Every structure is written in C-alpha cells, then in structure tokens.
Amino acid sequence: MPESATRPPTAQQFVLAEVRRAITSGELRPGAAIRQEALAERLEVSRVPLREALKTLEGEGLVVYRAHRGYRVAELSMADLREVYRLRELLEAEAIRAAVLLLTDAVFADLEAAQAVVEKAADEGAVEEMARANRRFHFTLFEAAGMPRLVRIIGTLWDSTDAYRSLYYAGEENRRHVVAEHRAALAALRAGDAEGAVRWFDRHRGAAVEVLAGQLDG
Amino acid sequence: MPESATRPPTAQQFVLAEVRRAITSGELRPGAAIRQEALAERLEVSRVPLREALKTLEGEGLVVYRAHRGYRVAELSMADLREVYRLRELLEAEAIRAAVLLLTDAVFADLEAAQAVVEKAADEGAVEEMARANRRFHFTLFEAAGMPRLVRIIGTLWDSTDAYRSLYYAGEENRRHVVAEHRAALAALRAGDAEGAVRWFDRHRGAAVEVLAGQLDG
DNA sequence: GCCATTCAGACTGGATCCAAAACGGTAACA
DNA sequence: TGTTACCGTTTTGGATCCAGTCTGAATGGC
Incomplete structure (x- = not known):
C-alpha cells in the first residue's frame, strides 16, 4: 500500500509550520527576540521540538541565531x-x-x-x-x-x-x-x-x- | 572591548563541525544511516546537541531526514x-x-x-x-x-x-x-x-x- | 510453501530537570 | 558624574528519562 494517508504531524513539524506562519504573517515582527519558553508554552509543546524547528528556520534564513543569546526574527536591510x-x-x-x-x-x-x-x-x-x-x-x-x-x-x-x-x-x-x-x-x-x-x-x-x-x- | 577572543564552542558547534568533517572526509559514507545514540556517545555529548547539529546539516543538504526514521548521509545521483x-x-x-x-x-x-x-x-x-x-x-x-x-x-x-x-x-x-x-x-x-x-x-x-x-x- | 499477524528489540520524538551564560539593576569607588 | 564590580533574575544549552514508532523475525493460518 502506498501509505499516502496523512499521518499525524510530529510536534516539531507542527511547530515549524506554526512559527513560519507567525513570521511570514507579520505576527512575529522582524528583529523581535524569540523567547523559547513563552513560545513553547503558547504552542503547547516543550522547548526541544521548538529549538529543532528554529534550527530549520535558521537554515532558511527566516531567523538569526547567536550562541547563548538565542534566536531573533531576521531583519532585511x-x-x-x-x-x-x-x-x-x-x-x-x-x-x-x-x-x-x-x-x-x-x-x-x-x-x-x-x-x-x-x-x-x-x-x-x-x-x-x-x-x-x-x-x-x-x-x-x-x-x-x-x-x-x-x-x-x-x-x-x-x-x-x-x-x-x-x-x-x-x-x-x-x-x-x-x-x-x-x-x-x-x-x-x-x-x-x-x-x-x-x-x-x-x-x-x-x-x-x-x-x-x-x-x-x- | 571587541571580545574577538575565541570563546569555547558549544557542544552543538563542536558536534556540527565534527559530523560535517566526518561526512566530507568520507568517514561517514553516503547513504549510511546515522545512529544518534552511538554517534553521540562517540563524540561524548548527549543526543540533544547532536540532533540540532543534524538539523543544520539537513538544511545544508548534507544529510536527509525522515520522521521516525532518522537521518542518513545524503546520496547524490x-x-x-x-x-x-x-x-x-x-x-x-x-x-x-x-x-x-x-x-x-x-x-x-x-x-x-x-x-x-x-x-x-x-x-x-x-x-x-x-x-x-x-x-x-x-x-x-x-x-x-x-x-x-x-x-x-x-x-x-x-x-x-x-x-x-x-x-x-x-x-x-x-x-x-x-x-x-x-x-x-x-x-x-x-x-x-x-x-x-x-x-x-x-x-x-x-x-x-x-x-x-x-x-x-x- | 506462502502470506498476514504479532511481538520483542531498537531507535527516534519529546518532556522534564539541571547547568551555564547573559542581562539588568544596584552599590561602591575614582 | 561616570565607571566598574557584584549579584539575583532570566534565558539559553545540555543531560537524562520516558513514550511512540519502526523493523524484523518468529508464529500461525491457508
């Protein structure tokens, strides 16, 4: 069987889509710091899948990251x-x-x-x-x-x-x-x-x- | 002060560099499955920073990922x-x-x-x-x-x-x-x-x- | 003999807890 | 007044533990 049936998304996939939407819709403004705890709580997941999703978004250039300082929504000059x-x-x-x-x-x-x-x-x-x-x-x-x-x-x-x-x-x-x-x-x-x-x-x-x-x- | 002094790398940065080197040097062969537990143990870190590093490498196309099936070294046709x-x-x-x-x-x-x-x-x-x-x-x-x-x-x-x-x-x-x-x-x-x-x-x-x-x- | 089913082991996904670093305010001092 | 050192708070980085999923071999029915 092709198993094309949509499987329930992992928390990480859910978070990824949700944060991407929040950024592209302007809900999270460019330059805004992303507080992991607060955002994770709002999405009802732990920080672990959130952080992995943010790593993906970093690779896409939607957020920028600095060690020990966390993620911010990327700004465009x-x-x-x-x-x-x-x-x-x-x-x-x-x-x-x-x-x-x-x-x-x-x-x-x-x-x-x-x-x-x-x-x-x-x-x-x-x-x-x-x-x-x-x-x-x-x-x-x-x-x-x-x-x-x-x-x-x-x-x-x-x-x-x-x-x-x-x-x-x-x-x-x-x-x-x-x-x-x-x-x-x-x-x-x-x-x-x-x-x-x-x-x-x-x-x-x-x-x-x-x-x-x-x-x-x- | 510019603070350009090299700070000790986070475990994640260390793992990222190490796995990248392993792949680009051919130590990890294309197509090979990446067992998180074993690799984490070899690098003497937990799976958490390893997984974040792998997410970065996924963004770079060096590894491919499937939910619940983990990461493999990318193969090129x-x-x-x-x-x-x-x-x-x-x-x-x-x-x-x-x-x-x-x-x-x-x-x-x-x-x-x-x-x-x-x-x-x-x-x-x-x-x-x-x-x-x-x-x-x-x-x-x-x-x-x-x-x-x-x-x-x-x-x-x-x-x-x-x-x-x-x-x-x-x-x-x-x-x-x-x-x-x-x-x-x-x-x-x-x-x-x-x-x-x-x-x-x-x-x-x-x-x-x-x-x-x-x-x-x- | 062949195929579907089941079940144990292995592995990944995620939550929680602790450690370490950065931030912010205050006080001591030149 | 401006600067620096200190310390409690906040936030991120990482380790450990548990739950959910996949894999593959043994089992049973046909």
Missing part, C-alpha cells in the same frame, strides 16, 4: 532585499528555462487551476488566499524543471521576504498586475517562448520589489 | 550532481561579476596568500590542506561580492558534493590543473576582466565534475 531579488531573478529564470522544455498538459492544468484561484481571490480581495495561490502557481512551474535543489533555494528566498510582503496584495492595483502578468506569462509558456515568460516574471518581481522597498523605508 | 554544478556555474559567475567591481588590494593579498598555500600543498601532495586552501581562495573572492546570501548558498552547494570530492586532489594532474587555473583567473581578475575569470572558473569546475561523475559510476 535594503541591500538584503536587493540581493534576494537579484538572486531570485537569476534562479527563477533558470528554473523557467529548464521547465519550458518539460511542460506537460498535466502541468498546464495545474497552472490553470492555481491561476483560477488567484483570479478569484484577487477579485474578492482575499489577500491570504491569493498569496497562497500565487505561490502555488509559481512553484508548480518551478517544480516542472526537475531541479529540486533549485526549487528549494528559491523557496527559501521567497520565505525570507514574506514578513515584508504580507501587505503587498492589499493593494487593488497590485492584485490586477499579478493577474495580468500571470496570464501573459502563461501565454508565453504555451508558445514555448521561455524568454518571453522570463521577461514577464521579471517585470512581475520588479514591481513587487519597489513596493517592498517602500515598506522598508517607512 | 548523477542528475543531482549535474544540478549542483549547473547552479554553482550560475551563482559563482554572479558572485565573480559582482566581486570584480569591488576588489581591493586587501582582497588580492588574501587571494595571493590562499593561492600560495594551494601551490605549496599541491607540490607536497597535502590533499586535506589543499582542499581547505582551495576553498579559502574561492570564498575569499565570493565574499568580496558583498552578497552574504549568495555566499551561503554557494557554500551549501560546495558542501553537498564534498563527500564525493575527497579524492579529487589525490591526482597529481588534477592538482596541477587547479594551480594553473587559479593563476589564470587571478590574472584576469587583476585586469578587471570578469568574463575571463568566469571562463577560467567554469573550466575549473568542468574538469572536477567529470572526475566526480566517474566516481559516481564506480
């Missing part, structure tokens, strides 16, 4: 933000170019499904749902490249700016841009035009980074 | 190896291009110093020392780019193949190639010729990946 987006530009272009050669009908179906959710959420102003569907859209494409390390690295780069991106989708105009650019990119992908798709995604990112930069200033 | 080197090609080129614009005399001095050690070790056939100095040479250059995330990512990619690279420097001819290519790259860097340096490093990597691929077959 303007230079950090530029670096993250420059790396995303490089790596996502690579993923897209590799993926274009391997796109199947099944992948297109997944992309369309994700895009449908994006558009619906954009209409309704459902910010959280739109962010999730947007991520699914992009990563469906990235995963089609068959380069798991690349996908993982891109994932950590996305995560590292989530704490600052939470408000991006609040803007009606931003949401419209996302929808339009996704459509244009999809059309390019269907035509097998990797460079066209890359250009659309670059524009996509470029708009987002400017908004985030504005948030960093304020 | 041929496809994995190609992916790692493709990503290194992309990312190291980016680092070199950024670094060339920022190279100072101090950096050149560090590069020369590392290169001197490389050449001495190459002559003497000091494999371990040569690997260390080679890494220092490359990362001195990468760090000059002022992109800490990029350096970190490249570092994890280097680490992930170390378990297979341990024998590369054993070959007299391989060692000579490294020395010559470093010199050529240094000359290009001094001339401000980023593309020339990138080409030399590409050739450098290309030779290495072929040797590693041979090891994977056997």
Whole structure:
C-alpha cells in the first residue's frame, strides 16, 4: 500500500509550520527576540521540538541565531532585499528555462487551476488566499524543471521576504498586475517562448520589489 | 572591548563541525544511516546537541531526514550532481561579476596568500590542506561580492558534493590543473576582466565534475 | 510453501530537570 | 558624574528519562 494517508504531524513539524506562519504573517515582527519558553508554552509543546524547528528556520534564513543569546526574527536591510531579488531573478529564470522544455498538459492544468484561484481571490480581495495561490502557481512551474535543489533555494528566498510582503496584495492595483502578468506569462509558456515568460516574471518581481522597498523605508 | 577572543564552542558547534568533517572526509559514507545514540556517545555529548547539529546539516543538504526514521548521509545521483554544478556555474559567475567591481588590494593579498598555500600543498601532495586552501581562495573572492546570501548558498552547494570530492586532489594532474587555473583567473581578475575569470572558473569546475561523475559510476 | 499477524528489540520524538551564560539593576569607588 | 564590580533574575544549552514508532523475525493460518 502506498501509505499516502496523512499521518499525524510530529510536534516539531507542527511547530515549524506554526512559527513560519507567525513570521511570514507579520505576527512575529522582524528583529523581535524569540523567547523559547513563552513560545513553547503558547504552542503547547516543550522547548526541544521548538529549538529543532528554529534550527530549520535558521537554515532558511527566516531567523538569526547567536550562541547563548538565542534566536531573533531576521531583519532585511535594503541591500538584503536587493540581493534576494537579484538572486531570485537569476534562479527563477533558470528554473523557467529548464521547465519550458518539460511542460506537460498535466502541468498546464495545474497552472490553470492555481491561476483560477488567484483570479478569484484577487477579485474578492482575499489577500491570504491569493498569496497562497500565487505561490502555488509559481512553484508548480518551478517544480516542472526537475531541479529540486533549485526549487528549494528559491523557496527559501521567497520565505525570507514574506514578513515584508504580507501587505503587498492589499493593494487593488497590485492584485490586477499579478493577474495580468500571470496570464501573459502563461501565454508565453504555451508558445514555448521561455524568454518571453522570463521577461514577464521579471517585470512581475520588479514591481513587487519597489513596493517592498517602500515598506522598508517607512 | 571587541571580545574577538575565541570563546569555547558549544557542544552543538563542536558536534556540527565534527559530523560535517566526518561526512566530507568520507568517514561517514553516503547513504549510511546515522545512529544518534552511538554517534553521540562517540563524540561524548548527549543526543540533544547532536540532533540540532543534524538539523543544520539537513538544511545544508548534507544529510536527509525522515520522521521516525532518522537521518542518513545524503546520496547524490548523477542528475543531482549535474544540478549542483549547473547552479554553482550560475551563482559563482554572479558572485565573480559582482566581486570584480569591488576588489581591493586587501582582497588580492588574501587571494595571493590562499593561492600560495594551494601551490605549496599541491607540490607536497597535502590533499586535506589543499582542499581547505582551495576553498579559502574561492570564498575569499565570493565574499568580496558583498552578497552574504549568495555566499551561503554557494557554500551549501560546495558542501553537498564534498563527500564525493575527497579524492579529487589525490591526482597529481588534477592538482596541477587547479594551480594553473587559479593563476589564470587571478590574472584576469587583476585586469578587471570578469568574463575571463568566469571562463577560467567554469573550466575549473568542468574538469572536477567529470572526475566526480566517474566516481559516481564506480 | 506462502502470506498476514504479532511481538520483542531498537531507535527516534519529546518532556522534564539541571547547568551555564547573559542581562539588568544596584552599590561602591575614582 | 561616570565607571566598574557584584549579584539575583532570566534565558539559553545540555543531560537524562520516558513514550511512540519502526523493523524484523518468529508464529500461525491457508
């Protein structure tokens, strides 16, 4: 039997997801110190699985650690933000170019499904749902490249700016841009035009980074 | 006071370094299961700091983890190896291009110093020392780019193949190639010729990946 | 003989307790 | 007044112990 049945998550997996969500949703602010005892109590686990989860998040760059001083939510400087987006530009272009050669009908179906959710959420102003569907859209494409390390690295780069991106989708105009650019990119992908798709995604990112930069200033 | 004095490492830091060394030196073979109790006892610590170190190594891709089944030393397929080197090609080129614009005399001095050690070790056939100095040479250059995330990512990619690279420097001819290519790259860097340096490093990597691929077959 | 079941041993996941380090406030002193 | 030493509190680092899960071999049914 495939045993694909979802097994109960370990405490550590639960904590990992929960802390990640707290950081990316802005509930834990950048720069804030993480008090293990208090956080563990709030999540109703001991400090042991919490600390292992924090080690994972440290590897993803979401928190920073200093011996004997504990963990803090990572802060991004303007230079950090530029670096993250420059790396995303490089790596996502690579993923897209590799993926274009391997796109199947099944992948297109997944992309369309994700895009449908994006558009619906954009209409309704459902910010959280739109962010999730947007991520699914992009990563469906990235995963089609068959380069798991690349996908993982891109994932950590996305995560590292989530704490600052939470408000991006609040803007009606931003949401419209996302929808339009996704459509244009999809059309390019269907035509097998990797460079066209890359250009659309670059524009996509470029708009987002400017908004985030504005948030960093304020 | 700057307090740059080296403080005694935590057990966790000690374990991390020790396990990393064991893996990259081939002492722990790819695919081997890691028995926490036994390993902790051998290193004379409890399982707690060991597990946190393993979580860090998981983030670096040196070990793989499955819930309730523990950690194993990561294995690389041929496809994995190609992916790692493709990503290194992309990312190291980016680092070199950024670094060339920022190279100072101090950096050149560090590069020369590392290169001197490389050449001495190459002559003497000091494999371990040569690997260390080679890494220092490359990362001195990468760090000059002022992109800490990029350096970190490249570092994890280097680490992930170390378990297979341990024998590369054993070959007299391989060692000579490294020395010559470093010199050529240094000359290009001094001339401000980023593309020339990138080409030399590409050739450098290309030779290495072929040797590693041979090891994977056997 | 072949396959599903059971059960003991081994190993990982997590909780609790203790040790060590860092922090913050106070008082002594130049 | 500014500085330094001291000490109690807070927080992190690590050890030990127990619970839950997996593995694999023996058992029993067909």
